[in-house]
Amino acid sequence: MSRRRFPLIASLVALAACSQSQDAEQTGNAPLAADNVAAAAESVPLLDGSGKEIGRVEIGEDANGVTLRLAANGISAGTHGVHLHTIGRCDGPKFESAGGHWNPENRQHGRDNPEGAHLGDLANISAGSDEATTVFLVGGVSRTGPGNALGDADGTSLVIHADADDYKTDPSGNSGGRIACAVLAAPTS
Template identity: 50%
Template sequence: MRQVLTMTGLGLAALSLAACNDEGKMDTGTPVAGGARAVAMLATATGAPVGRASATDVAGGVRFTIDATGMPAGTHGAHVHMVGRCDAPDFTSAGGHWNPTQKKHGTMNPQGPHQGDLPNLVIGSDGRGTIGAVIPGATLAGLLDADGAAMVIHAGPDDLMTDPSGNSGGRIACGVFQAS
């Protein structure tokens, strides 16, 4: 157990360092004055609310944030999908990952990532979890195109490499982005 906790701590430390700028400060993206924002209310296939996702224009990209509650404990893939539809029971109406740059899936894939690839969402035993990530080069105008976009949470962890979806399993929650 101690080894698992140590490895988890090392992994979190590496992620924290990777998200820092040259001064050692966390790089969360500087908000754009008057920048666009969109929100997606997340729900299960039965319609139970399980949190919200937001997308905010920041300098050089879009910051995505997920605040989840009432979700199954564990690690879950979290992705922006290219169609703004969340039809139950399996949310396949949301289409594939948002990928305007035509890359392969995953931040660990030398030919990736999709712009819709986010870090895994870790849900604690209390059913809560939060992530935030800036996707460089992404735009809210691209996200909120004619067919919209959706945030999808998957049943299992994303391996951050396997195309097209990181072997992250079924879709267990979904929300359509709406400009706010």
Template identity: 50%
Template sequence: MAHSCRNRLAALGLGLLTLPGSALAADRLTGDLKGTDGASHGTVEVTEAPKGVILRIAATGLAPGWHGVHFHEKGNCAPPAFKSAGGHVHAHDVAKPVHGLLNANADDAGDLPNIHVGPDGTATVELYSTLVSFKGDGGRPALLDADGASLVIHARPDDYQTQPIGGAGDRAACAVLAQ
């Protein structure tokens, strides 16, 4: 976009959403989505918003159907089965987080809605979460704490109630989130 056009939009009080790589781009975390086979299965991008984060997933080579998705507490996707990612992101003062977007007592900040993978093994989705922030803003758990965070896609859908992970099963893909 031309500089003069930006100035005209600013004069009108209109904000700009800029593209990745732009000097005006919002704070972002990105990650390479790896499958249990070690191959790349897409990308993950997380953008900080005033009251949460916007998550964009572009995945390939996954099993068709519904899959649970969660923010995990460690920025580590080492084998076996990505157990190095730890549990779901949660407040540090919670000893045993309660899982489930449909659970009235839930305090598991890593919870996200399920995604659907098409018959061709691909999924492109954009989600919004008010449960986390990059640095702990608004009292929400931080994705950028001392040991980082990751995003995990599970083999089955999350039922949003069953403890501890909604019955989502094995970890099928993982992305370390980094700036």
């Protein structure tokens, strides 16, 4: 190989490696980096209405808030609303035991609402024929302690809804019934 071609090939290999890393970060499917999660991550089951485990939610925490890495199998193809709910219980089949949306600051529902979204509003997920995965950062929230903590007296759950959240309709974004649930923090009382 000539001396001129080696630097060119080395540069192309380095550029391709950087491009792959950047793509993984943009899709939100990259593994949680160890330096981004200060507290040890905990993994909890995601259940369907019959109580069958259909995925996992990994919960981490750092100075920016709580990170939730969601992996779900077996939910219908399409777009689904995802919300934090006020009670850490997931009794099927409708998960009504999870209560309403987690809203410790008493705001309106919806990321597109001019009054501002509440803390339980998460982004929609898209499910295809295989596993649906995404990572959420819930800023200004902690797992335990004072203030906006998931581990309050009645706990907190994550719920996946049957339909997409329209990001504006109060109280639930017209996101339909509850099809999957994970207890992020069990009730302490």
